[in-house]
Amino acid sequence: VIHTLWTNSSLPNSSSPSAVRIGPQVHMPSEKTKAAGPTGDEAPSKLLKCADDIKEDSEKQVLTNNRAQAPDIPDSRFVAEVQSLLVGVDLTSMTLGELRSRLEGKLGLADGTLASRKTLRRRFSFLVHQEVLKKSQRSNDCERIVKEILRLEDCPKTVQQMLIDSLHHSLSLRDATGLHPHQVRLLDIVRDALSEGRAKLECTQQRCKEKVAAAQMELHAKEAEAQAAQSEAAAAREVVQRAEATSQETESEIAEMQKDLTDSADKAKAVIQETQKMEKQLKDLVEVQNRLECMAQGLWSCEEEWWECFAALQQHLLDTGAECSLLTAATVSLKKRPAERSDFDAIAVEGVGSFLCEQRRGAEEELFARPQLQMEAEAATLSRRSLLNATEQRAIENAQALQEAKAAQEISFSLAAKAAAGLPASEAQAKEHKKQEAEINERLKSLNEALHLICEWICGSSKPGQCEGTPNTLEVQELKEEAAPLPVAKELTSSPTGPKDVEAKILDLNSPLRVPTPMKGRLST
Numbered sequence: 001v002i003h004t005l006w007t008n009s010s011l012p013n014s015s016s017p018s019a020v021r022i023g024p025q026v027h028m029p030s031e032k033t034k035a036a037g038p039t040g041d042e043a044p045s046k047l048l049k050c051a052d053d054i055k056e057d058s059e060k061q062v063l064t065n066n067r068a069q070a071p072d073i074p075d076s077r078f079v080a081e082v083q084s085l086l087v088g089v090d091l092t093s094m095t096l097g098e099l100r101s102r103l104e105g106k107l108g109l110a111d112g113t114l115a116s117r118k119t120l121r122r123r124f125s126f127l128v129h130q131e132v133l134k135k136s137q138r139s140n141d142c143e144r145i146v147k148e149i150l151r152l153e154d155c156p157k158t159v160q161q162m163l164i165d166s167l168h169h170s171l172s173l174r175d176a177t178g179l180h181p182h183q184v185r186l187l188d189i190v191r192d193a194l195s196e197g198r199a200k201l202e203c204t205q206q207r208c209k210e211k212v213a214a215a216q217m218e219l220h221a222k223e224a225e226a227q228a229a230q231s232e233a234a235a236a237r238e239v240v241q242r243a244e245a246t247s248q249e250t251e252s253e254i255a256e257m258q259k260d261l262t263d264s265a266d267k268a269k270a271v272i273q274e275t276q277k278m279e280k281q282l283k284d285l286v287e288v289q290n291r292l293e294c295m296a297q298g299l300w301s302c303e304e305e306w307w308e309c310f311a312a313l314q315q316h317l318l319d320t321g322a323e324c325s326l327l328t329a330a331t332v333s334l335k336k337r338p339a340e341r342s343d344f345d346a347i348a349v350e351g352v353g354s355f356l357c358e359q360r361r362g363a364e365e366e367l368f369a370r371p372q373l374q375m376e377a378e379a380a381t382l383s384r385r386s387l388l389n390a391t392e393q394r395a396i397e398n399a400q401a402l403q404e405a406k407a408a409q410e411i412s413f414s415l416a417a418k419a420a421a422g423l424p425a426s427e428a429q430a431k432e433h434k435k436q437e438a439e440i441n442e443r444l445k446s447l448n449e450a451l452h453l454i455c456e457w458i459c460g461s462s463k464p465g466q467c468e469g470t471p472n473t474l475e476v477q478e479l480k481e482e483a484a485p486l487p488v489a490k491e492l493t494s495s496p497t498g499p500k501d502v503e504a505k506i507l508d509l510n511s512p513l514r515v516p517t518p519m520k521g522r523l524s525t
Contacts, residue, residue: 073107080157081106082127083164086135087147100124134168139465141453142171145190148450151443152197163190171457171464184458191454198447205440212437215430222426226419233416236409243402250395257391261384268377275370282363288316289356296349298337310334313352320359326351 085102100114114124138146149163170186291309300306317327330352333345456462
């Protein structure tokens, strides 16, 4: 009957939003012919207007597609979605526009689709009227059971509608004797449906508990892994710090050893240079002795040769710090031939020879001890060089160990960061599973309470609560339209069929969203 009323009351659809309906015919007003596109000489305002027209045409095309899709939605789905939206909702706090917007979202329609045509507005208004009347006839206990029926996931929509529509009648008490046996059978069906839902929900709860336990185990494992990774990172940091300290100490030792090696090498070089100097002095002393022997024996051939020999002897005596008397006596005595010398001259020549022999003897003794000193200096230099080489090798090993420690530290830090980065996801997963478990527990609690009520009603230990009275249409609280205009608000207000009173009561007899005239008397009664 409702479908027939809708079909008879609906007017022919028009493809143009500005069509004027007069009787059964539709008159299309003439439209101005527009150019295919703006020319290059047109003003920028005309170009902008053309772009706005194109955008408006695209929006109208989308709205037309949604209008074409809306009538194809079956009545059962409309009823189920409206019913699911109205269950547990305070009608005094929800506006009609908000309800329509939610319904359009559930049906996958664009905003304003259900208000874009008169037939859709009538259909939406009729469904809302019917569900509000049904909701007002249900008691609080009945409303709780309806809510649980709608939360049955695997139950078909048609079965849910059957149970919901029959639930009010199965709880209506006409006398004080209690429920009729047929009502009890209907309640048995509702109880069976809710029991099946509870069994499935308990299975879901068990799976959720297993997921929570697994998530907790995974979280604990990751926490332990992260803690172990942090400990390894801290140990690696300590190893790096010790390796750096050892490397710095080795570098300091190397610097000190290099300084000692330089000093030892300088000392060895000085010993060698001094030995060479002593060898030269000894060689010069031997040469002076030869010159003295030549003068003592009178072997010079000419005076120039004598002066050459005497100059070398005189310079040597002056360099070695000989006494002046010895130098004077030697000068006088050596100038004479051996046959011409007196005893004093012979003693003076012998004294000079003895002086040179003593010097040679001392120089030879000192030169004899020089190889030992030179060897000791060279040995000290070699030992310091060997110690420096060993320390440098140890420094290389320490540097390599430091590099390995730093590489291990980087690996441990990366592992610790990776383990720490995986914790939030595991915590979020565990939290989500706990939240799902809490929701399931809450649903089970509510479902058990509803089943407990039904069992008490069936066994007769209590009677279902009754609604205080079915309000008439004028006693239902008004559902006001929202202040924000819909995308088609301009079209609705300009259309002759658009709503004139946006704050009209949804069950008011004068409401523009009221069902067609043949239904007014039936709904009002």
